[in-house]
Amino acid sequence: MDFPIFQADFFGNRLLIALIAIVHVIINHSFAVGMMPLLTLMEWWSHRTGREDWDRLLYKILAVAFIVTTSLGALTGVGIWFSTSVVNPAAIGSLLRVFYWAWFSEWIVFVCEVVLIVIYFLTWKKMTGPRKTAHIRIGITLSVMSWLTMAIITAVLGFMMNPGAWPQQQDLLAGFNNPAYVPQLLFRTAAAMAMAGSLALALGAFFTSPRTALRKESVRTFAGWTLFWIVPMTIWSLVYYQAIPAEMAVNLPVAFGTQAWANQYDLLIKLTLAVGLIGVGLNLWALIKPARTWAFVWIVPFLCICLLVSQFERTRQFIRKPYVLAYYMYSNGARVQEAPYLAKTGLLANSAWAANRTITADNRVQAGRDVFLLACSRCHTLNGSNSITRNLSRLYPGQTWKPEAIDSYVRSIHGARPYMPPFPGTAAERAALAAYLAKLQTTSDQIPSNASISRN
16 A cells, blocks of 8 residues: 655654644543443442432543543544554554454454443433442443554554564464553553543542532542552553564663663662652542542542653554554565565555656655655654754764765665664665655754645
């Protein structure tokens, strides 16, 4: 397949996908995967004990979850598909070929989940008395479906980092049962439960009156639920860490906080631990003294765990570089096995959308621009996020950007920055790229989002 390059030059393709994905994960984990079993369990308890005040509180929390998941959750879910498809269609196409039947199953499960959450919410006040048991069964089924959607997608995410036996076996089961799958699934399950507990803690405090028995009970119950799940979440995060390939683990200092913060890795770890301890401390305070603070304070544990999950997602997405699909496809969309062929024949010659298929003295700079789009634009922009011009300014401070120096750096870039893929083209294309980048010091350029260039 061959597609034009999409380039969000100000925002950056990488940041665009990351933000959409992080928002979706926070919504999916806290409002759906974790919240549905928590609400179902508490609905069963309130029905068994005859606590109608709890039933009303749970309905209000469910209403928030229903609105968020069916609006922003659905929008960001579609947004992930759209953004990844236009930014790196070769990677998505490869994943679809490997996980076709898994994704087919996930779409069926997802439709069932959407139907069930609509039924669960709209029938809450109607299915009362003897019919409450049937309503709880709907909640149980919804909880299972919510978890199954995550379970299937997590296999794909694990495959992208560590494909296991798939390079040799190359079938669905080999890709599905990758080494990172089970640890990541168990970690995400526990994290979703803890996130839901922290969210329910905040919503429960918001929907109840101060110093009432219901406020104290809800705060204590949801804090206890959160603390219970933090223990397995921590354990499985350590197990998941062990599943990261050693050559990717060396990317952690950069993955955790970008190249600019790589030398402050220890500080970032301490700050992350501090955020986690603040969240745990407030949950402990809620468990011991549920009525001794203001309602708005209970949003802090949820914000803390959202920050931790966001940091995890940013690190997970970056750590697998220089690959987008580990050991199979580089982050620029070039397949690993194609690298020798591209180095011999060139990127431009294999690009159906390239305006310049060959390089001459007259079109050298323009051809270099085409090479930049093909080889660099999925991670870099010209003037926005992860700007190539700012990177060159830091690399050559107060100096003239010489094409020869840039060419030499690009030639050895994978050795200097292991998370960056080796240059995928010919020496002539690398020289053209260097000429184009050097020209950016004195001449500004802008790339439209529909830049018409790609490679076969």
